[in-house]
Amino acid sequence: MPENLFEQLPAIDKWLASETGISLTAEFARTEVVDVMREHLNEVREGISNGLTELPDFNSPEYAALIRSDLLRKKSPSLRRIINATGVIIHTNLGRAPLADEAIEAMVRIARGYSNLELDLVSGQRGSRYQHVESLLCRITGAESALVVNNCAASVVLALSTFASGHEVVISRGELVEIGGSFRIPEIISKSTANMVEVGTTNKTRIEDYAAALSSETRVLLSVHPSNYKIIGFSEKTDSRELATLAQQNELIFMQDLGSGALADIKTGVSITEQLVQKSVADGADILTFSGDKLLGGPQSGIILGRTELIDAIKQNPLLRAFRIDKLSLAALVATLRLYLPPNDPAKKVPVLRMINEEEKSVDRRARNLLRQLRKIPGLTGTVVADVSYGGGGALPMSEIPTSILRIEMAGMSAGGLARRLRETDPPVIVRVKKDFLIVDPRTVLPEDVNDLVRAFRQIAG
Numbered sequence: 001m002p003e004n005l006f007e008q009l010p011a012i013d014k015w016l017a018s019e020t021g022i023s024l025t026a027e028f029a030r031t032e033v034v035d036v037m038r039e040h041l042n043e044v045r046e047g048i049s050n051g052l053t054e055l056p057d058f059n060s061p062e063y064a065a066l067i068r069s070d071l072l073r074k075k076s077p078s079l080r081r082i083i084n085a086t087g088v089i090i091h092t093n094l095g096r097a098p099l100a101d102e103a104i105e106a107m108v109r110i111a112r113g114y115s116n117l118e119l120d121l122v123s124g125q126r127g128s129r130y131q132h133v134e135s136l137l138c139r140i141t142g143a144e145s146a147l148v149v150n151n152c153a154a155s156v157v158l159a160l161s162t163f164a165s166g167h168e169v170v171i172s173r174g175e176l177v178e179i180g181g182s183f184r185i186p187e188i189i190s191k192s193t194a195n196m197v198e199v200g201t202t203n204k205t206r207i208e209d210y211a212a213a214l215s216s217e218t219r220v221l222l223s224v225h226p227s228n229y230k231i232i233g234f235s236e237k238t239d240s241r242e243l244a245t246l247a248q249q250n251e252l253i254f255m256q257d258l259g260s261g262a263l264a265d266i267k268t269g270v271s272i273t274e275q276l277v278q279k280s281v282a283d284g285a286d287i288l289t290f291s292g293d294k295l296l297g298g299p300q301s302g303i304i305l306g307r308t309e310l311i312d313a314i315k316q317n318p319l320l321r322a323f324r325i326d327k328l329s330l331a332a333l334v335a336t337l338r339l340y341l342p343p344n345d346p347a348k349k350v351p352v353l354r355m356i357n358e359e360e361k362s363v364d365r366r367a368r369n370l371l372r373q374l375r376k377i378p379g380l381t382g383t384v385v386a387d388v389s390y391g392g393g394g395a396l397p398m399s400e401i402p403t404s405i406l407r408i409e410m411a412g413m414s415a416g417g418l419a420r421r422l423r424e425t426d427p428p429v430i431v432r433v434k435k436d437f438l439i440v441d442p443r444t445v446l447p448e449d450v451n452d453l454v455r456a457f458r459q460i461a462g
């Protein structure tokens, strides 16, 4: 009878006085232990209501271990390292770009002590935090001047509010996009206190459309990379060189929000066809904005390139202070950018580029090695099959990279259930579930994560 089971649940006081309770309260605060015991009892009560017919042994060492692991989990920080087995390289939910060793070392160096963040060591006078990165960005991209803020969204707001506040920004209807959750171009323009003038249609916008919309109030022609959105088929987009020319003829600013910010070529054979920042600079964009933690592979930051008089005007905008980059991100960004200069090869040194460029053959070899280890786990079966990795949402629309994945099944467990159990391991493992299969893509699994990944599956198998 279920009623009996309810009556057999231990009272918290009695449970606390048991051997389990005594050992747990020796290690954790009494209130913490009580909270977790209550949660467990509530769960069991719910179980009884749903047909559970046998109670667990609340006083067993195994049950004490279960409560202990819950207590430990509650104590551990919420923000944790995870293993990305999804094959999505630039994943906003998973922290975007893993940093290069050089960038991590630079952050540690600057974090540990004081730095000349805003001190000119030659004159002993106040310096600018931006001087540490400006010439490097100009050298890599060919831009005249550069500025860095805390993310690309801030770059766009800052530039628009500097150049178009109270005036008009002309933009194609095909580029009024929403990028990742809450970054909506029309709202960003309105928050920059500029007036949006939409031209063309969703699928086609020509240079004549822009030309016809110009007025004495126009200040900026804005082009936005549609990022996670793509119009295919009957469509037409205006060439950026034409826009640069139109802007120049009318003494306007042509601003391009590139989003991803590719500074190095991607290996051929991958469907990533991002225009290089260097090309946009050469095509004559007056202002360019892009993220530091997408294709560039650095820390969260927003980069603004442009003509010196324009960058100087942005530096006068009081909003810059609110959007300024912090010293740790700045240190990591500088170190990452240096990997783009010879004799370094960014394709080898920058993790995001290394993952994108890894040959399918090499991923396949890693997949087979991993499977060999996983197959030793009782109840686990798997195969290696061809599939695709993804550049990542918000950065590289629909870019697919040929890869080799593991399709894994565990006896008595659904793919969704297994994925959930993997999220509960330490470190959590994030996978893809496609149809009824659990997919592990080794492309985004860092070499140092392999042992933890195997251990996670072993733990779940019991």
Ligand SMILES: *Cc1c(COP(=O)(O)O)cnc(C)c1O
Pocket: 151, 152, 153, 154, 179, 183, 224, 225, 226, 227, 257, 258, 259, 260, 290, 291, 292, 293, 301, 302, 394, 395
């Ligand atoms: C990602 C993206 C942004 C926002 O960049 P954050 O660095 O996330 O602020 C802005 N514009 C475009 C085109 C993007 O792709």
